[in-house]
Amino acid sequence: MRFFKSTDIDFIGNRYKFFAISGLLLLLTVGAFIYRGGLNYGIDFTGGILMRISFQNEVELQDVRRAVEESGINSFELQSSGNLIMIRAKKDLESQEEFESLVKNSMLLRFPDNPVKIEGIEYVGPTVGEYLSKQVVSAFLFAFLAMIIYVAFRFKSSLWGIVSAVGIIHDIVISLGFVILANKEINITVVAALLTVAGYSINDTIVLFDRIKENLKLLVKEDFLVVINKSINEVLVRTVVTSLTVFIVACSLFFFGGEVMHTFAYIMIIGTVLGVFSTIFVCAPLVCEWGIRRNKRLKAAVKQGDVRSK
């Protein structure tokens, strides 16, 4: 079976259209960021108490909110996901027991026929939150650096390394945009998912770069643009097939995985699509642009419209 026979699509010729799509997605991210008023950090980073409760029968989140308010807890946040309700508050350890019993009693009072169950309690101290934030930042920084260096080393040019890092950042930022849009809190799981997206995104980019490198040696007579476009078309099937398999698993986790998997799978689904997008429509065209800028003859030719990528 085959999805499509060898393709001959003009990706590079239409690169500005795709840059526009990227720009739009990035704008959407910024918009979501402003609309939601910044990132919604979970207790992993801010510290505090998170209580998960569930009810035998379904309840309205509104009613739960009212019940918690009436119990005298004044600053808290509610979030529901499936049949789980999460109550988050910035409290210290000493008040945890009090918080727990306040919540429990208020729920018993408001929903007398609908028994509440405490599914779990998490407390994270402020020092831990601080530590984790620092760790996350350094993990991303060093991971990027290591990837750039490795790619630059393998392709003997720092350009390729930097371009692949741009691709990753593109994917992570837009994935984050979708996280903000869905009003999900930023916790360790989200960060792990984003790093996985990064790893996946670069995997895809490398395969294309490898092919471009190979073709640059084989097709010396062809123009840079043509080589890149041809390479994209050659690896297209592979890219689609591989992404599809990851996509299938991510979807399966998303739809059947329950609460714990939900956010992770959500980000992976978006990241899989973005990974393909950034490889074909961001990284390859960027390498191409760089090539044009460096080569005077090519630059002049492109200006005059003499060069076709197909």
Place this chain on the structure above:
Amino acid sequence: MKINWKLLITVALLAFSVWALWPSLKWAVMSDEKKEQAEKERDPILGRILKLGLDLKGGTHLLLETDTSHLEGDVKVKDAVNRAIEIIRNRIDQFGVAEPVIAKQGDKWIVIQLPGIEDPKAARDLIGKTALLEFRIANTDKEARRVLDLIYEKGITPAQYRENPSTYPDIKAVMPEGASVFESKGSMDYYVLDKALLTGAALANAKVEFGGEYGQMMVSIEFNRDGGKIFEYITERNIGKSLAIVLDGIVQSAPVIRTRISRGERASIEGGFNSEEAKVLAAVLRAGALPSPVRLIEERTVGPSLGDDSIKKGFISSLIGIVLVFLFMFIYYRSSGLIADAALALNLIILMAVMVYLKFTFTLPGVAGIALTLAMSVDANVLILERIREELATGKTVRTAVDAGYQKVFWTIFDANFTTLIAAVFLFQFGTGYVKGFAVTLSIGLIVSMFTAVTVTKLIYEFLFKRNLLLKIKI
């Protein structure tokens, strides 16, 4: 005869995997009663089965920070933390928790995981007994007496003052430097004590003894070499003063130092103990005395139902994902897809075996990691198969097309996996428990997949070629 190394390594790995996974399989089909019995008898099989994380089993996760500000100069932070870990382990063992995890994290954090303990309060109580032992000289200067007067006047307890000295500026103003105020056990006597000169870190041993003029219960303590030296120095310099023995902020006794107590001699704590109290105190001091106080900075509890539910959903969704990928490969690539599927299955088996062998814990993100890793490791197979298709399209024979396909994509596979591995390693570096589980499965999976996708599938092709079973290729 030429040795087929690829075949040899593959067979060896497979044998290793079966060996590593066998106890887990045996465990999985065991009845509940037998499992209970095995747990009771501490059957060695327990050490060889697949370990489930707290999110799958239910339990409590605690993170403690050791407060090292009280340590005397020559006690290293590292030693203090390691000793604290030992002590906490002893206490938890006495409590009878099955397979607890107690480990150092970073410089002075201790992570504790207690499977099956779903009441965090019980866990906290167990570990919270700090048993911080200090030796302090009682201060009887004018300022100290003034401090005591003020405390009595205000009607506050010494603990209230210690908790928040800045709310009582007048007391703070007259408090001698480094000193603080303490209450004594079972009486209203308050003491102003200078800074701690020795702590439990300097203890070598503690035991219950009868002694004194009236043959009362006391706990005699023995210092280590450095501790003995310091003790000798203290007693020499402070003859006539009271030496308070403070346990967890409460003065147990404050005998007057009559003579220098030389090194090697024992000191004793007389606190009007009954025999039970003396025993507990000696045990806590022995097993016991935390060299520095610990503070709880993170606590996560997973209820068993959430655990059960997540296990079911996590496994089912991962299974559905994996089955779909297998099916897809077969439908899309036909017989070659089946060969790739065989490699995937082997990848899964080896990955699980390595996880069990290295005693990594399976967490839910880990399970998701396995599913995602398999999906990603399909990539290597897809790369090879697509390349073979391309080579076939140029008119090559099956044999040469297969060879060329493998040869040309090897470095692509290597580069792609290696860069993803970089991300996984950093994920592991910073990760807390759950993220680590994911990073571990991802890393091992990537490494294993390079082997199975490249070596094992090639082996199958070679076998088929040899038997002339594969003259025409269907991909």
